[in-house]
Amino acid sequence: HSVLKIIMLPAPVIAVGNITLGGTGKTPLVIALASFLESKGYKVGVVTRGYRRKSKGQVVVKDGKAILASPSEAGDEPYLIACKSGNTVVIADTNRVEAARSAIEKYHCNVLIADDAFQHRALARNIDIVLWDRYSDPAKEAVLPAGRLRESWRGLRRADILLITRTAEISDPIRSFFQKKQSNLFIDALPISIGKIIHYNSGEEIAPESIRNKKVLGFCGLGNPVQFFNTIGYLNPASIIENSFHDHYKYSEADLDGLVRESIEKRCDYLITTEKDAMNFPASAKTITNLLILQISSDLSEKIKAAITQKLPPFSD
DSSP: OOOOOOBOOSSOEEEEEESBSSOOSHHHHHHHHHHHHHHTTOOEEEEEOOTTOSOOSOEEEEESSSBOSOHHHHOHHHHHHHHHOSSOEEEEOSOHHHHHHHHHHTTOOSEEEEETOSSOOSBOOSEEEEEEETTSOGGGOOBTTTSSBSSOGGGGGGOSEEEEESOSSOOHHHHHHHHHHOTTOEEEEEOEEEEEEEETTTOOEEOGGGGTTOEEEEEEEOSOHHHHHHHHHTTOOSEEEEEEEOTTOOOOHHHHHHHHHHHHHTTOSEEEEEHHHHTTOOGGGGGOTTEEEEEEEEOOOHHHHHHHHHHSOOOOO
């Protein structure tokens, strides 16, 4: 066996990741974490691979003040993190160790969030946070290719914190399943909140009640589209026509024309998608007058905040 070289850097690292393929809500958690750490006085850096971006090498998506890259150069998720975080530095690089070095040396970050890094072990970390989607039954999961697990359950021994996403309550079977896998794992729920609902073409906000009893066409390119359609369901529309594309999908004008046509044929009042999808739209999307963007955020409980703070060393300015 070759020995994995682990690089320890002079700033604490919080790794956020999955043990499964597919979406669990990592991006809203990274944004919530960055905001919480900033409120504690940290200078936060997010390091990310920038999946499916059009650029090569290292890209500084945000220098802590200004956004310096387009969505296609940054990747949709890093760009979204940059848009929604205060003074956070965001760096995309397939080499997360180099991204972390830049964040510390060039931008003086004193805490790092490593996005989608549970399996990326070259960067030493102080806290490993793993997300699990509440709609997945862990007892039925198997390692790829038979199931969606990226690695065996033994991998959970590396985790410090397990967050069950999109729920306010954790069922006893799920809690006990994970506790048996790792007895000193901190486990808590990570519910999501629906934030604003925005008209894509005008930027105007509409009230959530405006969706009630309306017919909507929901579409997204996410790792787990079902979660998004369930979220639309919380707004109590009369019905939802569902369209899903592959994760990080880049929409063409023809794609959007097709969706608009379908929405007219099926007499939908609105088309609804996610902020991440909006990063991948062509300019023509601005002409669609009834296209809405649903903003969501992760809610960090006081218990989660305490579990994170407890494991971070005090920082020096």
